[in-house]
Amino acid sequence: MxxxxxxxxxxxxxxxxxxxxxxxxxxxxxxxxxxxxxxxxxxxxxxxxxxxxxxxxxxxxxxxxxxxxxxxCSASTADSELHRLLLDCNPVEEEILTRMVKELKAILYGLGI
Missing domain, CATH: 1.10.260.40 (lambda repressor-like DNA-binding domains)
Structure with missing residues (x-):
């Protein structure tokens, strides 16, 4: 490649x-x-x-x-849609979205997903 x-x-x-x-x-x-x-x-x-x-x-x-x-083989998430969205954010937007994703992940974990 x-x-x-x-x-x-x-x-x-x-x-x-x-x-x-x-x-x-x-x-x-x-x-x-x-x-x-x-x-x-x-x-x-x-x-x-x-x-x-x-x-x-x-x-x-x-x-x-x-x-x-x-x-x-890469452990990176740099080519993910979420990462590309975060690249376009200012620091405040990035912080808000990061907190939201963490909360959503906790909810999904609680649901067993």
Missing amino acids: AIDYTALGTRIGNHRVKANMSQEDLGAFSNVSNKHISNIELGKAKPSLEALVHIANALEVSTDDLLVDSLK
Whole structure:
């Protein structure tokens, strides 16, 4: 299975924006030039394994979350509909939805589902 570098770049960009980081910030935290970060996010450049790990650490996400569509076996929920909905939320919306999901899960557990 080939790596979809465009999807990888998009996920890196989404996580970067969610972390309120500029490309320059991400480059500084991950020891990668901001131009290379830009090219990675556009799918024009392939990050090295070392760069990918630095980027994941800078964004405080797992490499599974960044590579989810390229892995046959992943514990990540990054490609789930719920995760995609949360990516589009501001912090207040994310907190409210997280609490609601936890409560709904407890209800389902109580019903034996």
